[in-house]
Amino acid sequence: MTAAGDLRSHYQVVVVGGGPVGSLTALELARSGIDVLVLEAEPHTTDVPKAGTIHARSIQLLTRRGHFAAPDVDAAAASTTFHYAGVWGLEITAPPGEGPAIAGIGQSDLERLFTAKLIELGTPVLKAAVVTGVDQDDAGATVTFTHEGLTRTATADWVVGADGARSIVRRSVCFTATETVPTAAALLGLAVLDDPAGAPRGWVRTDRGWTVLNVNPSGLSRIITFDLGGPHEDHRRPLTAAELQQTVDRFAGRPVPFRHARSLSRFSDYSRLVDDYRLGRVLLVGDAAHVHFPLGGQGLNLGIGDAIGLGWRLALVARGQAGPSVLDAYSRERHTCAAAVIANVADQRERMRIGADGDRLRHELDVLLRDRDRNRALGSAISAQSRPAPRALTHAGPGDFAANTVIETGTGVTDLIRLHAAAGNRGLLLCGNAPESARALVDTGWRERVAVVRARNLEADVLVRPDGVVAWSGVWGDGSELPARLAETFGGSAARARLTSAGTR
Ligand SMILES: Cc1cc2nc3c(=O)[nH]c(=O)nc-3n(C[C@H](O)[C@H](O)[C@H](O)COP(=O)(O)OP(=O)(O)OC[C@H]3O[C@@H](n4cnc5c(N)ncnc54)[C@H](O)[C@@H]3O)c2cc1C
Known part of the structure; x- marks a missing residue:
């Protein structure tokens, strides 16, 4: 792993945040021969109970970029059943010769894979480096960070903010964004279920709310609750095991006891989308640029598209082969994709509401899912394949x-x-x-x-x-x-x- 003493003072690109999207962006740049530094706040990769669904278009991108093994070009189309707004029956299909329709890979595993490849290439990845600010002028940018109690700086021609939802890069450089206020409250945790066989599995709706349990009979199960009735009273108040237990029991309508709860957090349907993914010499990727309710497993997939959409373009610009207009094309394309996701997530949330309006919308959804063409179109949207590849x-x-x-x-x-x-x-x-x-x-x-x-x-x-x-x-x-x-x-x-x-x- 990189030590602070090994760093130089200037890099072509500094990537702030070595999560799954930041490490992939850095890898795309490093493989193009760009001199990159990654600054990551955490000392180690931790197993977070977040993204585990990698959709078809992300798989297609990652195989083209050589990060996943190439499928057999003669392989048949692959289909799988997924859910929309918690209702199963959505068909997701990958075209022939393109690999699976969905891969179940944890985001921490992706982060480990990309980081290991970066280290193999000799790219410096400085862990426990907390970025505190970014300044830029026409000539370049300066990134200030703390590491082992010292304040340091690195200069760069370009900075990529991949530092997640609370991005210091976004805030330092004053990116403007379009936001929607929270209307729903969700709780998340990992725990050992006392009775895994008797627990409500998967997406379950009752008159009080939703429980989503990924039941693991021999270890930690992922437990989520969705309350569509209103936002958290205080979204910054730390979640306790007791509050999660009480909410699961209330929504399930019976006790669902668990122990050893950890990784407890709150989230909501608040959404934010930056108006432009580039301001001068600073670019954003992943959750730093867009956040939304995690319905349909689309957030990390958007970030994978950002990383792969940006890497080759920023490499051209950093080498002086192309002007910043190619980066503006990145911003336009990825903004359109994120706006479409935010819209389908809001649609899913409305269909999940408890009460007459939600019931009516879920009934419409049942009808829609029975129509093969409309079902497929929705599956293509969720898997980022809305623009289907013509066969010839x-x-x-x-x-x-x-x-x-x-x-x-x-x-x-x-x-x-x-x-x-x-x-x-x-x-x-x-x-x-x-x-x-x-x-x-x-x-x-x-x-x-x-x-x-x-x-x-x-x-x-x-x-x-x-x-x-x-x-x-x-x-x-x-x-x-x-x-x-x-x-x-x-x-x-x-x-x-x-x-x-x-x-x-
Ligand atoms: C319950 C849940 C389930 C989800 N399921 C899915 C799913 O199935 N599929 C899907 O596509 N998406 C899913 N998502 C969304 C997904 O988790 C995010 O979109 C994803 O984590 C975004 O990756 P990122 O690299 O952009 O940001 P992050 O994962 O947040 O990584 C940001 C990195 O930046 C670092 N950092 C932050 N601040 C600083 C700083 N100041 N200095 C240096 N480093 C810093 C952090 O330590 C972190 O490593 C889910 C989200 C939730 C909450």
Whole structure:
């Protein structure tokens, strides 16, 4: 582990917060050769009873970036049943060749995985380093932190705030945000159930409230209660085992005794979404940028999308290859995704309310879930696959996610996920036509940013970003938008590229 004495005074990027999203963001940057420092307040990774549901799109992103093993491109579509507003029956489907629809992985395990990879790469991760402020000017940013009783500073070209819901980075730099007030109160804890077989399992609603028990017959069970009747009187008052026990018993309508309660906390349906994910040289990812009621297991998944959406772009900007406009594209895209999650979470909360309005909305939900198309559309939204990948890669347009596809290259047969993993943080230009001419275009300024691949089985050409999103598709030739899309996505000059490559066609 890194010692304070090993640190330098300046880094290209300082990531504040080494939780699951901060460690993934730092890893994305470090794998692109960026000089990163991670400052994390806690001395060790702790097993928090929070995220355990990793949705389909996150799995697809993590396989493309080489963090998870690549699935078999011939594998069938995978489906699983999930819940919406506590009602089971939502179908979540991952397309063929993309791996599972859901993976059950604890967020602490993800954090350990990403941190171990960072350490393997030699990236400094300073634990027990509590950031107290961030200042910036046009030239760079200064991060102030305390470590082993001393106040220290590190300067950086860029700072990423990945320091969770109470982000000091967000507050120091004065990011503005849109908020909604809390209307519900939830309690959370881990405990050993006296009678695991007799405890109410899963999402259970009574006339008084909801209990959600992930029953572990031989150890700690996760216990959550949802009171949709109003907010906490004092959300800062520490939760006691007695209050959790009394609330579970009241909502269940019978005693559900437990012992050894720990990791006790309160949360609510308060939501916050920053208006912009970038202010000058400071960017936000994960809960630092967005918080909401944890319904549908979407918060960490949003953060995974942020980390992967930011890493390759910030690497381009930190290397001086692209201007800050690519970071503004990050902000716009991720803001849209977070706003959609906050809206579906609010919809779920309304359907969970106790009383006539909640009953009516749950009845409507039952009808919706029985309609296959509407069910699938909702499942796609919860799993961040609202924009489905067209099955034929060459039918995909800008903004579509590029489906995993067999690619016959000049030297053999592979697939899109494996090409992504091999290309690292470079984009892919898959050429069904004129690969030499496309290579000449890319050589005019994008060679380090885009890998050109001969794709004999494609009828057209497709430019795919490192995060799997199509930036352009068509046939590269005179008048094509390809140079402009390359410049917009990866920085550089389309006009110079047109001039330089004109002679090679
Ligand atoms: C009950 C519950 C269940 C959930 N289930 C799911 C789920 O199934 N799926 C899902 O996608 N999401 C779920 N979530 C949401 C998920 O837990 C969060 O979205 C996730 O933790 C966000 O990760 P993060 O890295 O952005 O923030 P955090 O996990 O909060 O990490 C922030 C890190 O920054 C560090 N830090 C904070 N302040 C400082 C500082 N001043 N200096 C240095 N370091 C600092 C912290 O120590 C921490 O390590 C759930 C949440 C709850 C409450």
